[in-house]
Amino acid sequence: MSLDLDERQRAMLAEMNIPVWWPPTAAEAEVEAVAMVAPAASVPAASSPVAPESIAVSAQPARAAGLKHSEDQVAPTLQPRPTGIDTMDWPALQAAVAGCRACKLCEGRHNTVFGVGPAAPAPGLAPQVDWLIVGEAPGENEDLAGEPFVGQAGKLLDNMLRAVGLDRHSNAFIANVIKCRPPGNRNPEPEEVAQCEPYLRRQIELLQPKIILAMGRFAVNALLQATVPEVHKLPLGKLRGQPHQYRGVPVVATYHPAYLLRNLPDKAKAWADLCLALEVLQRAA
Numbered sequence: 638m639s640l641d642l643d644e645r646q647r648a649m650l651a652e653m654n655i656p657v658w659w660p661p662t663a664a665e666a667e668v669e670a671v672a673m674v675a676p677a678a679s680v681p682a683a684s685s686p687v688a689p690e691s692i693a694v695s696a697q698p699a700r701a702a703g704l705k706h707s708e709d710q711v712a713p714t715l716q717p718r719p720t721g722i723d724t725m726d727w728p729a730l731q732a733a734v735a736g737c738r739a740c741k742l743c744e745g746r747h748n749t750v751f752g753v754g755p756a757a758p759a760p761g762l763a764p765q766v767d768w769l770i771v772g773e774a775p776g777e778n779e780d781l782a783g784e785p786f787v788g789q790a791g792k793l794l795d796n797m798l799r800a801v802g803l804d805r806h807s808n809a810f811i812a813n814v815i816k817c818r819p820p821g822n823r824n825p826e827p828e829e830v831a832q833c834e835p836y837l838r839r840q841i842e843l844l845q846p847k848i849i850l851a852m853g854r855f856a857v858n859a860l861l862q863a864t865v866p867e868v869h870k871l872p873l874g875k876l877r878g879q880p881h882q883y884r885g886v887p888v889v890a891t892y893h894p895a896y897l898l899r900n901l902p903d904k905a906k907a908w909a910d911l912c913l914a915l916e917v918l919q920r921a922a
């Protein structure tokens with residue numbers, strides 16, 4: 638006997654706390670399959686035009702996990718990151734990110750979000766900026782626009798930056814830890830952060846900023862994990878108020894603009910962080 642329930646009926650049963658099993662939808666099955674694929678499996682080198690740098694996410698079809706799939710379902714087609722990221726120039730790095738399929742976030746993106754800043758002074762060079770702003774990952778608007786910090790959070794960030802004489806198109810570069818949008822704006826997973834990290838590292842090497850403003854938990858964790866022991870266990874509030882270091886560049890930790898939109902009283906703290914970053918920069922000069 639088949640039990641053919643529509644969404645409304647399922648919701649009603651769930652509301653009444655009556656458990657009913659039904660076969661997973663195609664989307665549910667896909668999510669389950671991706672979650673169950675062993676994370677350490679490797680991809681044959683022949684599947685990619687470039688040699689693998691490292692692989693942390695399996696490209697094996699979900700069928701390998703013993704799950705039943707309809708024939709038209711397609712598992713993520715992942716490829717190794719390009720080799721030589723740490724010697725790429727700016728245009729090569731941009732191209733590498735644009736074509737990257739090293740983690741499953743490539744599947745749902747409309748655009749990669751490399752970052753935004755002033756034009757480079759000459760072909761092959763990175764933009765010249767003192768300030769680098771680092772956020773977490775693109776949201777829906779950023780994914781569609783291919784640019785970080787658009788929408789309301791972006792307006793707030795622009796206003797904050799303008800207050801200290803900064804502008805994303807003239808003297809500050811804005812980037813994210815993760816270059817592709819996590820579906821449903823979920824938090825990036827550790828293997829996604831690990832796969833994407835070399836791109837941000839190379840961006841920082843090429844930009845040579847004099848100060849980095851790390852906005853939000855993930856940016857702070859990613860940038861300070863090598864210098865602040867157990868940084869992920871520390872509340873963001875404890876990391877504010879003092880400059881930290883990322884490969885010799887001072888880092889000031891602050892709140893993400895999206896958080897500030899929901900927590901207006903903390904805007905004053907974010908302003909204090911921005912002033913601290915300015916002070917650190919002026920002291921260094």
Ligand code: SF4
Binds near residue numbers: 743817
């Ligand atoms: S999130 Fe980063 S590592 Fe993953 S596909 Fe996008 S660019 Fe590549």
